[in-house]
Amino acid sequence: MNRRTPLIIPRADHPISRSLVSPNALRVLYRLKENGHLAFLVGGCVRDLLLGREPKDFDVATDATPNQVKRIFRNCRLVGRRFRLAHIHFQDEIIEVATFRALATGEEEPEPEPAAGGEPGEGERPRPPRHLVSEEGVVLRDNVFGTPEEDALRRDFTVNALSYTVADFSIIDYVGGMEDLRRGVIRTIGDPLVRFTEDPVRMLRAVRFAALLGFAVEDETWHAVLELAPAITRATAPRLYEEVLKLFLSGEGERVYQLMRQTGLFGHLFPRFSAWLDRESDGFPHAQLGKALEWVDSQMGSGEPVSPPLLLALMFGEFLEERADELAASGVPPQESMSAAVAEFLGEQAPLVTVPHRIGLAVREMLALQYRLRKIPGKRPQAVLARNCFAEAIAYLRCRSLLTGEGTKVLDWWERYARESVMPPVEGGSGEGDSAPRRKRRRRRRGKKPPAS
Known part of the structure; x- marks a missing residue:
């Protein structure tokens, strides 16, 4: 050299x-x-x-x-x-x-490495x-x-x-x-075709750095990404999940999304979802993903953390809700239809981008809870507040309300109810949310002393 x-x-x-x-x-x-x-x-x-x-x-x-x-x-x-x-x-x-x-x-x-308990040169x-x-x-x-x-x-x-x-x-x-x-240029060291072949994840890093720093991708590097985008699936599925989080929780997720769509990387990572994005519904394109990512970026910019389940729910929620409605129309109960839609999607994604099981469960619970939130007050609203995913489900509803203008009444009711429900337990009460009455402890009878001999 x-x-x-x-x-x-x-x-x-x-x-x-x-x-x-x-x-x-x-x-x-x-x-x-x-x-x-x-x-x-x-x-x-x-x-x-x-x-x-x-x-x-x-x-x-x-x-x-x-x-x-x-x-x-x-x-x-x-x-x-x-x-x-x-x-x-x-x-x-x-x-x-x-x-x-x-x-x-x-x-x-x-x-060579000596075998356990052996001398060098013996049983190497x-x-x-x-x-x-x-x-x-x-x-x-x-x-x-x-x-x-x-x-x-x-x-x-x-x-x-x-x-x-x-x-x-x-x-x-x-x-x-x-x-x-x-x-302000992102350029590979050496031949970009060779460097991206060695590690396909470098293509995602090129996109992330360009978006995060506001830089342009150098022409030869850019064309190499366009050519090798299908090779992104050679990286391991768990590693690609971690990279997806870095991409869309970088604070520049919307810009990342645009670059990934331009390069074709997004379509190779999420083929079915990308095909759905390319189709129109009722004559309108699916544009909510970009707006949802702008909301995520604004949250990150103001110091408000966005969890992985909430990010994934916001990215794929509209698609999953549409699929759940299709399953419900075929006779599947609403709650079960959402669970089936999430399981179906994550199962298809597993060979490409493996979402951990606990994250998938949190996404499913968050989206399924949206059906219950629409019923105000419904039965036992206090139990809804106690759900682990309530805060993130409300955040999801808040974002969707901002994007579509729908669900504002529901959102206001639940936010007001959550504020007003923070109260100390009432003694002797029997209503919902009251503390359960304490059981009176029975005193154990003392045994008689044996007579002195």
């Missing part, structure tokens, strides 16, 4: 100050340095600090191996198989430490390979250690490959990330 001369930006020419860096991350950097190792802040935290944004977390890269890191830090835990990482646990934060990696090609020869068994690629070119394991330059070159995008060192507080740039940061 031809060595590159990095661009070094001295402290006087960049805005990153140690006061902006997590104290725990600084402890890790200095501790590694004191033990004779190179250690840099890397990735998104450097990018965000240069853009004046507050990083969500601070990642460290070092020339120390995971086992060396573990020996230095007593509060260290080693995690991961595809990428072997060290997690340094502090009271309120985890600092992730990765060893510099090389962009290996092909499968590395596995190293091969260790798992440090670098392993599937037949489709997807990297399954990548633990080939390298240099800081090699580590920068194997990262996904130029703006994520910048490093900050506490040795002289400078920024190190091997790949032109500073220029792309200045121009």
Whole structure:
């Protein structure tokens, strides 16, 4: 590999100050340095600090191996198989430490490992390979250690490959990330077709960073996403679920949605739902998803958290309600029809984007409760307030009311009822919501003392 001369930006020419860096991350950097190792802040935290944004977390890269890191830090835990990482646990934060990696090609020869209780050379068994690629070119394991330059070159995008060192507080740039940061461009490092084949999830990351930072995707990178969008399903279904949450809970979910529709990624992740979005109902397109995501973005922007079940209910609720109505028209009871619609949809999605069972149950309960909310007051309204999903069901109703203008009367009644129902229990009462009467404790009769002998 031809060595590159990095661009070094001295402290006087960049805005990153140690006061902006997590104290725990600084402890890790200095501790590694004191033990004779190179250690840099890397990735998104450097990018965000240069853009004046507050990083969500601070990642460290070092020339120390995971086992060396573990020996230095007593509060260290080693995690991961595809990428072997060290997690340094502090009271309120985890600092992730990765060893510099090389962009290996092909499968590395596995190293021999002595069998349990045996001497080296006797009964040796091969260790798992440090670098392993599937037949489709997807990297399954990548633990080939390298240099800081090699580590920068194997990262996904130029703006994520910048490093900050506490040795002289400078920024190190091997790949032109500073220029792309200045121009507002998302560009892969190397051939985008190769990089997206290695890890298809990088296509989702390109979309997320473009939406989150307000950047444009560079032309060659964009065309590679268009070409390889069908390959997104090669990533594991549980991992894609986690990526979907990152995409739509980023605070720029509506922009993410538009980019995913343009690239075709959305249609490959949610084929049946995407086909439904393309159809019109009563001459009108299905436009509520984009508006619902705008509501989610506004909630995130104001510091109001949106849970995964609520996000999924808002994204797919209109589609699921329509499907539930079809099942109800065929004779299925309303409550059961919604349960059947949710189960059917999540079952179809499981091979592509696997929603955890507990999340699916929460979505089902939230949507099924909408039928009960329409009956005001109905029987035992106090029991409705006690449901675990009541607050999120009301949030769902509030969003749908804002989008459609329907259900305002129902929403107002339940919000007023919830406010007025916060009252202490009434002694001796027998109405709904009253505390149950306490059972009088029976006194046990004392046995007679035996006569003195």
